[in-house]
Amino acid sequence: MGDHHHGPAKGLTRWITTTNHKDIGSMYLWFSFAMFILGGAFAMIIRAELFQPGLQLVEPGFFNQMTTMHGLVMVFGAIMPSFVGLANWMIPMMIGAPDMALPRMNNLSFWILPPSFIMLACTLFMDGGAPQAGWTFYAPLSTTYAPPSVTFFIFSVHLLGVSSIMGSINIIATVMNLRAPGMTYMKMPLFVWTWLITAFLLVAVMPVLAGAVTMMLMDVHFGTSFFSAAGGGDPVLFQHVFWFFGHPEVYIIILPAFGVVSQIIPTFSRKRLFGYDSMVYATASIAFLSFIVWAHHMFTVGMPVAGELFFMYATMLIAVPTGVKVFNWVTTMWRGSLTFETPMMFSIGFLILFTIGGFTGLMLAIAPVDFQYHDSYFVVAHFHYVMVAGAIFSMSAAIYYWLPKWCGRMYNEKMGQLHFWVSFVGFNLAFFPQHFVGLAGMPRRIPDYALQFTDFNMMSSIGAFIYGAAQILFLYNVIATIVSGKPTSEEKTWEGAEGLEWTVATPAPYHTFETPPPVK
Amino acid sequence: MLQLSKNPTIDTAVKLAGVTVAMFAFVFVVMVPLYNVLCDVLGINGKTSGEAYTAVEVKVDTGRTIKIQFIASNNAGMPWEFGATVPMMKVHPGAVNDVLFFAKNPMPSAMVAQAIPSISPTRAIEYFHKTECFCFNQQPLDGESSAQMPLQFIVDQDLPADIKTITLSYTLFDVTDMANSAVAKR
Numbered sequence: 284m285g286d287h288h289h290g291p292a293k294g295l296t297r298w299i300t301t302t303n304h305k306d307i308g309s310m311y312l313w314f315s316f317a318m319f320i321l322g323g324a325f326a327m328i329i330r331a332e333l334f335q336p337g338l339q340l341v342e343p344g345f346f347n348q349m350t351t352m353h354g355l356v357m358v359f360g361a362i363m364p365s366f367v368g369l370a371n372w373m374i375p376m377m378i379g380a381p382d383m384a385l386p387r388m389n390n391l392s393f394w395i396l397p398p399s400f401i402m403l404a405c406t407l408f409m410d411g412g413a414p415q416a417g418w419t420f421y422a423p424l425s426t427t428y429a430p431p432s433v434t435f436f437i438f439s440v441h442l443l444g445v446s447s448i449m450g451s452i453n454i455i456a457t458v459m460n461l462r463a464p465g466m467t468y469m470k471m472p473l474f475v476w477t478w479l480i481t482a483f484l485l486v487a488v489m490p491v492l493a494g495a496v497t498m499m500l501m502d503v504h505f506g507t508s509f510f511s512a513a514g515g516g517d518p519v520l521f522q523h524v525f526w527f528f529g530h531p532e533v534y535i536i537i538l539p540a541f542g543v544v545s546q547i548i549p550t551f552s553r554k555r556l557f558g559y560d561s562m563v564y565a566t567a568s569i570a571f572l573s574f575i576v577w578a579h580h581m582f583t584v585g586m587p588v589a590g591e592l593f594f595m596y597a598t599m600l601i602a603v604p605t606g607v608k609v610f611n612w613v614t615t616m617w618r619g620s621l622t623f624e625t626p627m628m629f630s631i632g633f634l635i636l637f638t639i640g641g642f643t644g645l646m647l648a649i650a651p652v653d654f655q656y657h658d659s660y661f662v663v664a665h666f667h668y669v670m671v672a673g674a675i676f677s678m679s680a681a682i683y684y685w686l687p688k689w690c691g692r693m694y695n696e697k698m699g700q701l702h703f704w705v706s707f708v709g710f711n712l713a714f715f716p717q718h719f720v721g722l723a724g725m726p727r728r729i730p731d732y733a734l735q736f737t738d739f740n741m742m743s744s745i746g747a748f749i750y751g752a753a754q755i756l757f758l759y760n761v762i763a764t765i766v767s768g769k770p771t772s773e774e775k776t777w778e779g780a781e782g783l784e785w786t787v788a789t790p791a792p793y794h795t796f797e798t799p800p801p802v803k
Numbered sequence: 804m805l806q807l808s809k810n811p812t813i814d815t816a817v818k819l820a821g822v823t824v825a826m827f828a829f830v831f832v833v834m835v836p837l838y839n840v841l842c843d844v845l846g847i848n849g850k851t852s853g854e855a856y857t858a859v860e861v862k863v864d865t866g867r868t869i870k871i872q873f874i875a876s877n878n879a880g881m882p883w884e885f886g887a888t889v890p891m892m893k894v895h896p897g898a899v900n901d902v903l904f905f906a907k908n909p910m911p912s913a914m915v916a917q918a919i920p921s922i923s924p925t926r927a928i929e930y931f932h933k934t935e936c937f938c939f940n941q942q943p944l945d946g947e948s949s950a951q952m953p954l955q956f957i958v959d960q961d962l963p964a965d966i967k968t969i970t971l972s973y974t975l976f977d978v979t980d981m982a983n984s985a986v987a988k989r
Contacts, residue, residue: 384812427879448823456815490823494830506981508919509835513878513974515919520838524830587845 290793299394302386303793304371305689307393311368312682314396316758318360319675321404323751325353330713330747333740336732346730347415348407354418358536359443360400362674366539367450369681370478372689374454376784376791377472379463379800384456392449399442406432417728419529422510422521426502433503437496444489451482451489458482463783465802469563472782473556476563477542480570484531484538487574492528495521519584526577534573537637537669538566540677541608544630546782547684548612551627552619553779558611565604565611572601582653591650598648602641609638624777625699629680632707633672640668643718658728661721667714671750679706679757686761687776691790692768698760705753712746847925863897864960871958874972875904883908883916883944885975888951897960899934906942906975907949915943915982918952918973927969930959938973941982 291297291306301307328349332340341349371389375382383389406413411430414420425433458479462471471479498509498521508514510521549556556562578586578594586594612634621627643665647656656662679702687693716739721727725736732740775785783802787795808814841847871894873887884907894900908914918938922928933939937952944950958969 385816388816452816452819452823455819456812459815460812486819486822487826490826491830491834494827494834498830498835512921513876513919514976517838517842520835523838524834527834585847587847 300390302382302390304375304383304386304389305791305793307383307389308368308371308373309689310393311364311371314393315361315363315365315368318356318364318400319754320758322353322356322361323754325349325356326747327751329353330744332730333732334744335741336734336737338731341730343730344412344415347417347728348413350728351414351417351420352403352407355403355414356400357670358418358532359440360396360403362536362670362678363447364396365678366478366481366536366674367447367454369474369539369543369678369685370450370454373685373784374457374475374478375461376787376795377475377782378458378461378466379783379796379802380457380461381794381797383453384461385453388449389453392446392453395442395446395449399439399446402435402442403439406430406435409435419525420499421525422499422502422518426499426510429503434500437500440496441493444493447485448489451485454478454482455486463796463799463802469560470802472542473545473559473562473566474539474542477538477545477566480566481535481538484535484570484573488528488531488535491524492532495524495528498524519581522581522584523578526580527574529580530577531570531573533666533669534569536674538569540633540674541566543677543681543684544612544633547626547630547680548615548634549781550684550777550779551622551624551630552616553621554615554619555781556611557614557617558607561607562611565607568604569601572597572604576601579648579650579653582650583657595648595650599645602645605641609634609641620779624683625694625696625703626680626684628700628703629676629683632703633676633680636668636672636676636710640665640672643668656721658726659721660717660725660727663727664714664717664721667717671714672710676706679703682757682761684777685784686764687768687771688784688789688791690765690768691770691772692764693771693776694760694764694768698756698763702753702756702760705756706750709746709749709751709753713743713750714746716740716742716746862960863895865895867896867962867964868893869896869958869962869966870968871900871956872968872970873902873904874970876972876974878974878976881916881975881977882910883914883975884949885916885918885973894958896958896962899955899957902954902956904937904952904954904973905949906944906952908944908946911946913943913945914977914979915941917941917976917978919976921972921974923970923972924966926963927966930962930966931969931971932957932959941978943982 291303292300298306298310301310328341329346332338332346371383374380403413409430409432411432414425414429414433414436416424416429420436458471458475498507501507502509502511502516508516510516510518512518545556545562576594576598578590579598582591582594623631643661647653647662647665683694683699720732720736720739720743723736725732772789774787774789776789777785783796783800784791786800805818806814807817871892873890873892875886877883877885884905886905888903888905892900892902906916920936920938922931933954933956935953935955937954942950942952
């Protein structure tokens with residue numbers, strides 16, 4: 284107990300052996316940004332190849348590896364760890380806890396990730412190249428017809444699954460056991476609520492993904508036929524198992540983003556969040572519904588009509604709690620004293636673009652028309668509107684919102700606004716035209732396309748390059764803030780901000796809330 | 804509520820680890836069998852019943868002729884010659900039919916094979932009854948030898964009238980290693 288108030292250890296070992304939630308949170312955030320750049324580089328290769336019809340830059344096989352690796356790295360390497368990092372930083376500070384409940388496991392769950400992704404990236408240099416079956420790695424493309432590197436891919440997925448599960452157990456254990464006295468569940472900030480529910484989703488479905496890749500491993504190496512029709516198995520079974528994981532997974536990605544936006548919009552509206560209780564219930568409903576809608580990803584596999592109808596209606600039902608959330612955010616802004624700092628701009632951008640993505644999602648939910656949209660660029664446009672404009676925009680908002688609290692320095696508002704507007708324009712230029720080429724019949728995951736899609740694809744590529752460049756601006760903004768931003772020591776960086784994290788000193792000391800704070 | 808540890812944090816963590824293990828097991832012991840049962844009941848993925856069918860009061864419906872096509876193929880890496888002696892048969896619903904498949908092992912060493920059946924269209928599955936089939940058992944063959952393999956089947960007289968053709972497909976698997984290890988265990 285003697286050196287209870289020690290600072291961080293010095294040198295590299297600090298980062299390897301740390302059990303401090305802030306250190307681990309920072310490592311998660313930096314790691315996820317590195318993966319964001321890597322996945323972004325893959326996307327740039329894809330868009331460069333699609334700039335013109337015909338084969339220009341890469342072989343079709345390599346193109347498939349790029350689409351696959353882009354999806355895997357972005358979903359599992361960039362978005363998920365970034366929100367885990369945010370959870371590490373913010374949840375203890377929001378509920379008045381001194382640290383995460385299981386700090387050593389926290390260290391382990393982070394340090395599993397880099398080896399896992401290094402292994403995944405190494406598959407690019409192996410014989411036969413990286414996995415090329417798409418991020419959904421449908422069997423038999425990922426089993427019978429997979430390159431030998433698929434075994435490394437499977438091990439990598441196992442590792443990152445273990446990491447996610449440990450991270451989630453940690454978050455649940457923290458929220459359930461370490462809340463400051465008086466911090467009842469219904470007083471928790473919404474970011475904590477959305478992460479609590481997300482963590483339960485992770486614990487429930489990451490093992491299902493592990494099961495799917497284990498079955499792949501057995502099919503590839505041990506002579507089983509889970510997914511091989513010739514051996515009495517069924518490739519459609521893979522799709523069911525995958526999407527039983529995959530659909531909750533998309534809410535795992537978006538729910539923390541909802542939480543972030545629910546923190547930021549009230550701050551810059553200078554009003555309390557409208558409909559707190561309904562936000563909590565809506566989040567829980569979305570989580571529950573996510574388990575009974577998975578087959579809307581596979582309407583075209585030949586399901587009985589009753590099945591198509593069930594999954595269609597269940598999917599549309601999700602629009603209700605999601606609509607409640609969008610309504611609450613808009614109503615929070617209604618008659619608020621709005622100001623438009625960078626975090627608020629990203630949140631409003633999120634709100635508008637995510638709603639567009641939600642509407643295209645509703646279109647895709649309609650089983651009879653999904654037969655046209657299925658596996659087209661319309662789907663690509665849809666999920667980039669909800670993943671990029673949903674998760675990445677809210678993550679950018681979160682960084683600008685809490686960065687002054689973390690490092691005690693203010694970012695440059697003009698540069699932040701520039702980052703937002705370049706991102707916003709680049710994003711829409713990249714993905715809005717994809718709705719049109721998709722509806723006109725351009726399939727996804729192809730390196731070449733029919734001539735009539737040329738103009739829209741060119742726009743799309745230019746937009747993607749602009750969006751990619753904007754992220755270099757983001758990196759510059761963050762580093763410039765940390766190195767030479769204007770120092771600030773105000774506890775409340777934003778005058779309208781509420782919550783325990785704004786009661787600690789700025790920059791946030793290495794240890795916070797060693798004695799639980801009073802909660803009104 | 805169940806208390807697994809005095810430390811509430813450890814208690815939560817252990818329970819959640821239990822949930823993780825249960826969900827992993829759920830994939831194998833619930834999802835896969837449940838999928839197979841559902842496909843069986845709904846007849847939606849071409850799997851045929853592994854049980855021999857015992858005929859009850861057969862009435863041969865000579866008014867209808869059904870075309871039965873046979874497809875035989877080898878799984879990747881299987882060197883045997885494998886096929887039906889006739890590519891196609893015309894049968895009446897209710898009648899007992901026999902057909903022979905042949906297999907030849909061109910390799911110098913003894914091997915064991917297993918045929919896996921599939922039927923198309925899927926709606927015909929429940930009306931196609933095999934009373935005897937080489938696919939019920941494994942087929943061992945010495946090196947450079949061949950065998951005739953019998954199949955006896957009845958097309959149910961209740962077969963929907965719009966089905967005129969049924970395709971029966973077999974894929975032959977090399978199960979020598981599995982068969983040997985099963986022998987070794989004994």
